[in-house]
Amino acid sequence: MTTRITRIEGEQASEMVLKLEGVLTVADARLLEEICDDLQRELAYSITIVMSGVNYLGSQSAEIIQRLRTTPGLTIEGAHLFVQQILESTGDGNNHE
Numbered sequence: 001m002t003t004r005i006t007r008i009e010g011e012q013a014s015e016m017v018l019k020l021e022g023v024l025t026v027a028d029a030r031l032l033e034e035i036c037d038d039l040q041r042e043l044a045y046s047i048t049i050v051m052s053g054v055n056y057l058g059s060q061s062a063e064i065i066q067r068l069r070t071t072p073g074l075t076i077e078g079a080h081l082f083v084q085q086i087l088e089s090t091g092d093g094n095n096h097e
Contacts, residue, residue: 003028004053005035016045021053029057029064036068045073052078062090 004021005028016039020032032049039045049068057065065087069076079087 003032005032008050010046010048012046014043014045015048016043017048017050019050019053022055024054024057024061024065026058026060026064029061033064033068036071036074040071040073047071047074049074049076050078051076051083052080054079054083057083057086059086059090062086066090 002022003024006019006021008017008019010017018032018035024032036047036049039047051065065076068074
């Protein structure tokens with residue numbers, strides 16, 4: 001199963017909301033990182049990534065999401081417990097593969 005990235009309407013004109021669904025592969029996480037970088041650099045949008053539809057992500061994908069979390073103006077919300085646990089285990093500085 002691939003990842004679906006859908007833009008949904010934000011509450012403000014300068015806000016972009018991206019909803020993720022499926023299994024977040026490394027390639028899709030890198031694409032998401034590139035999309036967010038482009039949106040912020042070219043349009044100066046704040047970005048919300050909604051992860052409620054993500055069923056699974058591996059440690060490399062989690063590392064990319066953790067990197068995105070440090071981006072000013074970007075928030076991540078709605079991750080299921082399993083996905084949250086993977087993100088938290090990646091954030092402890094250990095390499096989980």
